[in-house]
Amino acid sequence: MGKHENMTMKKTFTLTFAALLAFGATLTASAQENPKVIRVAVSGAGTGGKPASSGSILTTAHQRGDLEKEFAKDGIKVEWTFFVGAGPATNEALALKKVDFASQGDLPLIVARSNGLRTRIIMKRQQFDKTYVVVPTSSPARTIEDLKGKKWTVQKGTATQLVLNRVLKKFGIKEEEIKLIDMNSDSQTAALSTGDVDAALSSSKDLVARGLVRRIYLVDDPKVNPPGNLWVSEEFEAKYPQIVQRFVSALVRTAAWSADEKNRDEIFRLWAKSGTPYADFKEDYKDTALRDRQNPLLDEYYTTFIKNSIAEAKEFRFIRRDVPFEGWIEPKYLNTALKEEKLEGFWDEFDGNAVRKKKSGAK
């Protein structure tokens, strides 16, 4: 083989290799343009394990098929999973790379972050929820103080546990001063019905309607009840930022629809498909504006709440390590969506104390 031939071979090989690399790169790029499936996890399921949930922008979008409509034109499937095991189950799914977007309460979200799971919070799902401290009907308890030293039940690891800790703290009761029993929601219902536990947190009215429990305290404090979170995995965001944008934009449109009072009845009917009665939502939302509750903004109220939750999670020893806050909340998708949909200023912002900062100017 002559020198020339050798050179030609080398050149041919180099060119071929370069072409293959370029082809591979093109393939990779095109393969990453769009995912085939977007996997959305909801931390919780409806009554009796129904694949449905209620009370937020995300669940409304699920019932209306808003995300499916958005991505149908590209042949992208939206796959929903409703984890009965709530936030902790969603965390395991994230650790195993089985979920791209998810809704969660603050405690599991924070624990996951402290454990190194990488997420970006892209919008709020809802805020200013209400819940009640309930006791069995036969209970002599009339106040929270009466429940000192009694058996409380909560599903540990969920955001409700942090709410309970906040309620107890508000009344100067330490966790050691009550007997805390770990139960999922179905077991809680059974134990409350039979009077085997003394108290629980519950927003549902069904046990009240059946005469099995009494509500003794309304937890209607926006600094106690956490706002709902929605995150995307960092891995998905890095691969498909354009999909994240479309996802958020679609939900912002859903949020705008959800803020319209003329849809109040329809929203409650949609949510009632989860098994929570229509009347519960009607009562829960009485005298409150949909626009305030179904508010997607990552405002000062939201960021302050999450920072406080991190501190509380440490105080109540749910986490040992620090939670890096910097870069966790990513508002750019929401801001772009608000601009594109001409919804800037549509929702009010609230300050760290949940006080309205600015009256909204609906456009």
Place this chain on the structure above:
Amino acid sequence: MKKKMNRQFKSAIGVGLIAMAGGAAAAQPTADELLKQIQALRATVESLQKQVKDQSESLAKTKEALPTGVEYATTTDLDGLKSDLEDYKYSVARDRQYNTALSTRGVTIGGTLTGSYTASTLPSAATSNRPYGTPAENSFNASATLSFAGNLYKDYDEGRNWDYKLGLSLANPKFANGAASTNSPAPGDSVIKLTDVYLQYSLVKSNGGLEDPKLTVTFGQQKIPFGLEAQVSDELKPTVSTAQFLGTSALSQLGKRQIGVVLRGDWNPTVDYGFNYRAPLIEYAIGVVNGNGDNTADDNTRKDWLGRVAFTLPVDYNSPFRELKFGASYYSGWKVLTNTANNVVADAAHSSRKGIDIYYNHNPIGVTYERADGVDDALLVPAAANYRGTQPIKSSGQVLTVFYNFGDIAQWSKNLNQVGKYDDFWPTTSQVYYRFDRWDPNVYAAKDEIFKGTVGYNYFFAQTTKLQLGFTRTTYPNGSGKTSASDLTALFQYGF
């Protein structure tokens, strides 16, 4: 409102008529008086007409204020609803009485149905008919298990619960032409055996959450806490075959369920509520059992003792060392030695087993290794009557399994396996594995080891169903005079 109007109208007419009747009975009224009466009546009628008009307008306004398309429920509608509800209540009560299986205590019924096919290049029975071109042995098999488990006492105060389990297994003889032993049914029959039969009591508080240490005592027939594979229930076994050292002719006490009392506990768990993860730093177990296997009375007066301790690295869920566990087990017991000359019990000989194990299951990858060594006193001359001299026989087994999961992986996670669904939930997970299994029945004897290398593929679909394929190559040391063999096993199992 309408009723009220009617009442007022009738009252007015009544007053007028009474007035007229009264007048007629007394004296004839004058024209003026009659005129006044008529005027009074007219005023009353006009007042009533105004009321009717006002109320009609008010009703019209109310209707206008309400959203269009809204329909109102009437008393008849509500009566219909009440009727439907009563029908439903009756239907539920009747179904419960006649068409629902009832139990005196809460019970969960579960089980598995298994169909399998095995082909081997070597016959297992001496008289295997082998048409030309077929494997030496190939057979379809079927088996089933059934279990009833529940709670006898639920202690809401502290979680010191009483639980129970009853398990049954049903199998046909492996080979229709196999030699029947005393416990085997005749070909064509099936055998039903009790498997798990126990009561379990929590000795410590257990409802405070994952951070509570556990301590239970279990009475009855149960799997024993030795090593890894001896404790795993059939539906969770990754491989079709069990480790050789658990076989019936090997360290047999370990592979069988035993009847006795076992205390199991743990201490200082690492808890990660963010994932419902719990990994006790120390797990321990200690027990006393008959040592003669399941559904069999003890054959000697001495009891067998066993103990196990395991250490799991105290790391969070997301650590790469999650679920890295090291364990050590010990079993000491007695078994009857019978000479083969006249089948007379010669002695109760001592047996001991020592085991170590390593377990690492960091989804999606996993590695398990365990080694078990046994020392069994055996008759020096089994064929001699009235001779009781014994010698220790040492045996040793090792099993290494490496596996990798891919797909939904829901079957391996309680969190992921419980999702809200209207229809059936069919997560799919694949698992590939390799297993190396070495068994040396007598460490002092040369060239009697058996090596089994297995590659397998498991396909899990639905929540409780699996298809397993395994190809095993069995080899022996050079010069052992034994022929290597290959086996192919396919197993389909679904749980309910």
